[in-house]
Amino acid sequence: MAKQYDVLFRLLLIGDSGVGKTCLLCRFTDNEFHSSHISTIGVDFKMKTIEVDGIKVRIQIWDTAGQERYQTITKQYYRRAQGIFLVYDISSERSYQHIMKWVSDVDEYAPEGVQKILIGNKADEEQKRQVGREQGQQVSGSELANSILRVFRCLPGQVLRAGTQDSVTIIRHPRTSHCSVRHWLAKEYGMDFYETSACTNLNIKESFTRLTELVLQAHRKELDGLRTRASNELALAELEEDEGKPEGPANSSKTCWC
Numbered sequence: 297m298a299k300q301y302d303v304l305f306r307l308l309l310i311g312d313s314g315v316g317k318t319c320l321l322c323r324f325t326d327n328e329f330h331s332s333h334i335s336t337i338g339v340d341f342k343m344k345t346i347e348v349d350g351i352k353v354r355i356q357i358w359d360t361a362g363q364e365r366y367q368t369i370t371k372q373y374y375r376r377a378q379g380i381f382l383v384y385d386i387s388s389e390r391s392y393q394h395i396m397k398w399v400s401d402v403d404e405y406a407p408e409g410v411q412k413i414l415i416g417n418k419a420d421e422e423q424k425r426q427v428g429r430e431q432g433q434q435v436s437g438s439e440l441a442n443s444i445l446r447v448f449r450c451l452p453g454q455v456l457r458a459g460t461q462d463s464v465t466i467i468r469h470p471r472t473s474h475c476s477v478r479h480w481l482a483k484e485y486g487m488d489f490y491e492t493s494a495c496t497n498l499n500i501k502e503s504f505t506r507l508t509e510l511v512l513q514a515h516r517k518e519l520d521g522l523r524t525r526a527s528n529e530l531a532l533a534e535l536e537e538d539e540g541k542p543e544g545p546a547n548s549s550k551t552c553w554c
């Protein structure tokens with residue numbers, strides 16, 4: 297039987313508890329919004345197929361619990377992701393500041409080359425806004441440095457290492473306005489940024505499509521390989537859909553070509 301999609305990707309939603317990860321997912325997959333907050337326990341997932349550049353992409357989206365107590369479990373799902381949404385709530389300065397911690401976890405547990413998008417959710421809550429739109433834009437680039445410095449209470453001249461790979465080394469120079477840090481981080485962590493609302497359906501399709509595009513671009517080579525084979529009348533789809541069969545990290549050996 298012909299496959300209903302060409303490729304399969306795994307995307308992951310991470311961020312503090314209550315920022316709206318589950319609602320973003322429900323809005324995207326089922327066009328639903330739930331006003332109650334029922335905390336996710338561990339991880340959950342939903343599937344949806346979208347078409348990008350003529351390619352039918354089946355995306356498996358993992359919704360992780362934001363609560364600290366599930367972090368050991370949720371971090372095990374990072375390594376199988378090709379794309380990650382880092383979500384904060386625009387009405388919660390705290391959730392925004394914690395983005396740095398989430399970035400650090402991605403750096404530590406996700407595969408190299410994983411695509412990331414920063415999401416400022418609950419954009420409909422204008423009256424409760426604590427995080428300016430520009431802050432979101434900046435955190436996705438150069439301002440991330442300042443967030444790191446705030447979160448880790450870095451002192452001028454101090455060297456800070458974050459992440460096990462020692463890949464984040466911040467040296468704050470009192471007189472250079474930590475320029476080198478800014479540039480380094482902008483390059484390292486430059487992310488696309490969207491303000492969204494699961495409540496009003498703002499930028500939901502756009503952000504999910506964008507992350508899918510980024511993953512496709514990152515795997516262009518493999519994709520071209522699949523296309524060539526398709527033109528030879530071989531099946532383009534290679535993957536077995538594992539819908540309804542959420543796999544743990546221990547038995548996650550199949551499904552994705554990338």
Ligand SMILES: Nc1nc2c(ncn2[C@@H]2O[C@H](COP(=O)(O)OP(=O)(O)OP(=O)(O)O)[C@@H](O)[C@H]2O)c(=O)[nH]1
Pocket residue numbers: 311312313314315316317318319320330331332333334335336337360361362363417418419420421492493494495496
């Ligand atoms: N106003 C508004 N409320 C939202 C929005 N998205 C989510 N919420 C509300 O925020 C609360 C938490 O949403 P969830 O999606 O359960 O949050 P979560 O990030 O999945 O939380 P955990 O599972 O605990 O990690 C719920 O009461 C939602 O109705 C939004 O875009 N606007």
